[in-house]
Amino acid sequence: MLMALPIRIKLFSRHWPHDPEVRIIQKTKAMTKSIISDMDGVIYRGKALIPGANDFVQRLLKSNVPFLFLTNNAEQTPLDLKLKLEHLGIKGLTEDNFITSAMATAMFLKNQKENATVYVVGGGGLINELYNVGFSISESNPDYVVVGKTTSLSYEQLKKAVRLIDGGAKFIGTNPDMIDPVEGGNEPAAGTILAAIAAATGKTPYIVGKPNALMMTLATRKLGVHPDDAVMIGDRMDTDIVGGMEAGMTTVLVLSGVSTKESIKAFPYKPDHIFNNVGEIDPAVL
Structure with a gap:
């Protein structure tokens, strides 16, 4: 009931700023x-x-x-992130406190096609989330090529991704970030890998992560x-x-x-x- 009241009053009452009940509701809403x-x-x-x-x-x-x-970040799982923060001194978090672009990508693709096959250019966190929704990793005529940041990127991976997309696989990106901030400066991120594949194929990836409102x-x-x-x-x-x-x-x-x-x-x-x-x-x- 309380959540609906401010909306009705704001829209229909000319006197709502002077109504003490409204001020209390607004304060409660802001605090939560x-x-x-x-x-x-x-x-x-x-x-x-x-x-x-x-x-x-x-x-x-x-x-x-x-x-x-x-x-x-599509490289790490929620457990990885929880443990990383604990190592950095932040205690009290659980895996439920995290959503990654890898999780969002896996959920999005599952809604598009059940039991799909994917070729992945990315880290273990991305592969793990795709496995979690029932997808198989394959280099043979996959339904999707899914690309995220990886520090172990190779030319062979780029070549395989380009050829599979040219062959009809749908091109998916976890996120568009061109750089990631790290100690001492910045480093290339998923967007740089996506840009290379897009340039080679002439195809634009569908990107699931921020700023996509889906996330x-x-x-x-x-x-x-x-x-x-x-x-x-x-x-x-x-x-x-x-x-x-x-x-x-x-x-x-x-x-x-x-x-x-x-x-x-x-x-x-x-x-x-x-x-x-x-x-x-x-x-x-x-």
């Missing part, structure tokens, strides 16, 4: 706004924890704010909230912020990853809030 946060460039850079990240996560846990870490929809469904009641925190204007904005979320940019104050000016949209890092964020006031 769910958090969806990116990881790379927000919580860590490569193997280094970003200052304030642990304090931010502990605030989420202690306040019982519903939250998810939503990452375009945002999966996250809000998992939390059981409407996008209006969720905040997207990220370090990239071209994926996190535009994806959150188009999904109808409040958007927060942190300057600890890819985007900078100067680079923001190049985009025709802007985030709702900007912070140096997540340590400065109080979830209760977003």
Whole structure:
């Protein structure tokens, strides 16, 4: 009942700002706004924890704010990410606190075709998620070529992917990120591999991860909230912020990853809030 009242009042009452009941409802709604946060460039850079990240996560846990870490990283499983954060000093998380672009890609493809065959250019996390939904990995006339970031990319993999796509396999990308922030700088990401294959085949991949609203929809469904009641925190204007904005979320940019104050000016949209890092964020006031 309470969740519906602000909408009706905001639309139909001219006096709602002066109604004490409405102010109470609005405050309650704001305090319970769910958090969806990116990881790379927000919580860590490569193997280094970003200052304030642990304090931010502990605030989420202690306040019982519903939250998810939503990452375009398709190399690692939720268990891998949980263990990585524990190694970096962040305790108290479970595998249910994570959604990766590999998970989203697997769920998307399962809805398209049951028991499909796929050829994968990507890491173990992507292969694991595809196995989890019943797909077989094959180099012989697969239904899909699925491409994500991998640090073990070879020329033979690129050649095989190109020939399979030329032969009719559908071209799927986990995410469009061209670079990933790591300690000491940046490194090539999934988008660079996709660009090479796209150039060779003349085909454009369908990309499942951010900024595709599909990722945002999966996250809000998992939390059981409407996008209006969720905040997207990220370090990239071209994926996190535009994806959150188009999904109808409040958007927060942190300057600890890819985007900078100067680079923001190049985009025709802007985030709702900007912070140096997540340590400065109080979830209760977003």
